[in-house]
Amino acid sequence: MSEAAPPETVLDVKNLQTVFFTNSGLFRAVDDVSFSVRRGETLAIVGESGCGKSVSALSIMRLVPDPPGRIVGGSVTLEGTDLLKLDDAAMRAIRGNRISMIFQEPMTSLNPVMRIGDQITEAVRLHRKMSSKEAWAQAVNMLRLVRIPEPERRAQEYPHQLSGGMRQRAMIAMALACRPALLIADEPTTALDVTIQAQILALIVDLQQRLGTGLILITHDLGVVAQTAQRVIVMYAGKKVEEATVESLFETPLHPYTRGLMASMPAVIALGAKTDARLTEIPGMVPSLTNLPPGCAFAPRCKFAIDRCLKEYPPLDEVKSNHWAACWRAGEMLEAS
Amino acid sequence: MTEQRPLLEVTDLVKHYAVRGGVLRRQVGTVHAVDGVSFALGAGETLGLVGESGCGKSTVARTVLRLVEPTSGAIKLDGEDIAPLSKSALRPYRRSMQIVFQDPFASLNPRMTAGDIVGEPLTVHGLASGAKKQERVAELFQQVGLRPDQMKNFPHQFSGGQRQRICIARALSLGPRLIVCDEPVSALDVSIQAQVINLLIDLQRKQNFSYLFIAHDLAVVAHISHRVAVMYLGRIVEIADKHELFANPRHPYTQALLASVPIADPKARRLAPMIDGDVPSPINPPSGCAFHTRCRYAIDRCKLERPALQAAGTAHQVACWLNDGTGRDE
Secondary structure: OOOOOOOOEEEEEEEEEEEEEEOOEEEEEEEEEEEEEEOOOEEEEEOOOOOOHHHHHHHHOOOOOOOOEEEEEEEEEEOOEEHHHOOHHHHHHHEOOOEEEEOOOHHHHOOOOOOHHHHHHHHHHHHOOOOHHHHHHHHHHHHHHOOOOOHHHHHOOOHHHOOHHHHHHHHHHHHHOOOOOEEEEEOOOOOOOHHHHHHHHHHHHHHHHHHOOEEEEEEOOHHHHHHHOOEEEEEEOOEEEEEEEHHHHHHOOOOHHHHHHHHHOOOOOOOOOOOOOOOOOOOOOOOOHHHOOOOOOOHHHOOOOOHHHHHOOOOOEEEEOOEEEOOOOHHHHHHHO | OOOOOOOEEEEEEEEEEEEEEOOOOEEEEEEEEEEEEEEEEOOOOEEEEEOOOOOOHHHHHHHHOOOOOOOEEEEEEOOEEOOOOOHHHHHHHHOOEEEEOOOOOOOOOOOOOHHHHHHHHHHHOOOOOHHHHHHHHHHHHHHOOOOHHHHHOOHHHOOHHHHHHHHHHHHHOOOOOEEEEEOOOOOOOHHHHHHHHHHHHHHHHHHOOEEEEEOOOHHHHHHHOOEEEEEEOOEEEEEEEHHHHHHOOOOHHHHHHHHHOOOOOOOOOOOOOOOOOOOOOOOOOOOOOHHHHOOOOOOHHHHHOOOOOEEOOOOEEEOOHHHOOOOOOO
16 A cells, blocks of 8 residues: 555456347447456446446456357456466466455345355365365454454354345455455445445445455446545446546546436435436437447437437547547537536 | 325324244234334325335335235325225225336236236226227326337336336326335436436426335435435334435434435545444334434433434424433534
8 A cells, every 4th residue: 555656457458348149139248348457446337237337347257158148359367367368267266266256136146055154165265275274264354354243153154144234244255255356346235225335335445445456346326436436437338438537537527428327316415415406317218239329329318419429439539638438529528617 | 385184194103013933823023114103295295205124114105005004003195094994995095096116027017018007097996998098098108208109018118217107107097196106216227217206206296296205215315305204113213304304414313324325426435334233123123212222322211212203493303312402412
């Protein structure tokens, strides 16, 4: 956590392309997406259902179900190794060890018939040479680290004996047990109540900074993004449409979709914002990925769309320093704001 | 908005569920799902009901509609207590009360066309048939922003937001005076959420019915409601005009809830959780004030005696010992 040396890049994703072959045709779930994560940094990936944010995460983990899905292009470099070139055994040695993932619903990600302690022990012993006794001690330590009260007793319990927030803590303990370089959290608090969400987010951010883990946080909630991330990627219909530091994104959102998302959120109550104003809608709905328009996928819903938007897909340009947007009119947006 | 008699008046509503165990299935405990809830709802008004999972907000909603039978308490619709009515005596009142559920996928019959789904209540209540029914359904489709030619489509041919519109059209079909919305937008994407919330507000302005609006998302509730009630473990702990509640929350639980909402502004980071721990089980709720186990201000009295809702300013009631004029200074 020294401020001097520039933090090293943990993960570098370049031109990732993941497609799905379905009965209604081929669709590009992730289309030419690039991003990187540095040590100790939080990168948020935001978007609505079907925008490709979860498939991006599964592609990094090489967990895209094949068939129907397949990674057809790009590279995923973790600490200098291209994961897409590894064989299955080598990839298994990386999963849960150098990269871990936590999911939205902790109950479905935990084995209901195994004690919590055994599940963490299993993850540890898969990657580390440890006696079962040492691994159990490590599991209890991890439970203590995620602030589960009475970790010795909780390690003996089964998932159904834990509350939702507790289970998500256990998942985090398991994910961090091997001190991964990268943690991917896919909607980690969406299934939780708001007071528990606040506890879990604070825990994830605290541990990530203490352990220097790179974090990819996938969410649909811009509030969560603003509270946790350093950098943000906005995805729409499989493509990255905007990337910026969190401050720049919230100050001057440059893509009309990002602006639409921000405007359609109900006002922030605690700041005494006006709550009676009508919400700004984004008309229409997310297009089907099997039938994308030729130009910008957002153009049919965009109130700023011009003819060019319907014909050509805009390049992802650095419109202002460290702030990229794929929009023909992003320059005008910047001037207007 | 609530000058005369309120449209809906709920008094001391209680719903307990028996917990059975052992080979003889004897009752071994009681889930205090709703434990003495009272509120009133005026015509054309929206009351938001917020709280975390298991606080009893959905049970309140379903009990009000008598989809769940209350253990005790009165539910007055237009002055008439519908709690003791038999099923057949209740039927005429059902026309006035409708519900929109959270999951627009589970609450539509996949084998019926959208038009038949929206028209079914008209048939059930014998209000319209044949061409007249078709006309009314087409009109309802337009009201909720669907095209009448979509009447022949099946639910799977609609997106989530459109399905929720079908559910709203179905709820509107009988010209209800009260619509219960149980998390109507939480299954929808953010951009679609705004469309549905705007639709609900527009419809209310035109037709002047009341909403009992349940959601866990405080921002959504703040947006749509006139008044808001906060529930914790089966009880209302605070109820107030929404501006008053969000500007001046009195109950420590309400304060914690508001402070837990992630604000969409990176300059306003506050990653220190306000309350620790989980909601206690409603099977053995804590004594006294149910929140005292997690409350940072709790005093001895909170553990022993249960505080009642008391006035705390205009149009503001709170159930907290520290707010009866004797306690806290802040």
